[in-house]
Amino acid sequence: MVVTEKLDGGNTLLHAGEVYSRSIAAPSCGKWMAMVKKHHAWKVDEADVYLYGEDIYGVHSITYEPVAEHETFRAFALRDGDGAFAAFADVEAYAKRLAIPVVPVLFKGVFPSVREARAFVEHAHREPSVLGGEREGVVLRLARRFPAKEFRDNVCKSVRIGHVQTDRHWTRNWRPCELAAPGRQGG
Template sequence: MTEKLDGGNTLLHAGEVYGRSVGAPSNGKWMAMVKKHHAWKVNEPDAYLYGEDIYGVHSIAYEPVAEHETFYAFALRGRDGAFAAFEDLTAYAERLEIPVVPVLFEGVLGSVAEARALMERVHGEPSSLGGEREGLVLRLARGFPSEDFPDNVCKSVRVGHVRTDEHWTRNWRPCRIVGRDGSG
């Protein structure tokens, strides 16, 4: 179980940044930090690294973060489209010095009731990044083919997680960045 961060679903591939798809690289101002610190690292033609980019504030303003901690990887796919095991994602991201979404639980859940109780408890906790928690993601630790995604991943978000009528990009603002002196 990992934390579902309130950010932009972002793809890093072949040194470029994409907003959700590989149709065309994104040029949004809110992707400035992921471009500066991480996109260039993912340059293999068969690596597709997905993550949440929190540089542009959506609904939740987290505690101040360092510039290089505005993107958190959550999935890795190869050219064949299969999702890598979470352990492989973590090893890849660590090798490239890219943060991974916070892990909230690792283990085996024995029943739906046990999973539900854990999810309810975790939803009530604050975010690992400070502030409110948007949600959580349950996924199998092992890798799986992309067509099996619906059977291997479950996302749960807080009640009323969309709290504006206007899309966040209309009046976007950057997250709070920790200064070199440690100030936010």
């Protein structure tokens, strides 16, 4: 298993040099995609590679500590043209090769029982975000490669109670996250 922090951002896809938000019907033109376009979209130019991540440049419900502008997008999954999600180690290797940050990893290994996995998740929910501020949740996934059609059987998301804490969609009055001063390492 791999357990990563579920960041409070926009689920974003980088594919063939473009940025997509939730759907590959058309590239996103939202201003909240400015940093991922500037720093990373152009790097993922293969026609058969789909890199998914959370983009925290546009603040949703949680305000994190200041982050370097090239770290507002954090990769969490890689899908290939064959319709399979890569092993998490391959996600990390691909992202490292392209200098793209990965979501915070909280655990890699084997849980001896469901009870111990559940206890880990409950404890993780009580901890603050690795990026500062409140933690939105965690994502559990198998470490190995698996077919996209088996996604529901291999990935589980757990978010904090009441994780949507606004009555209007964040894009209605969007604001950028606080960026770290140039030369300073972000969260």
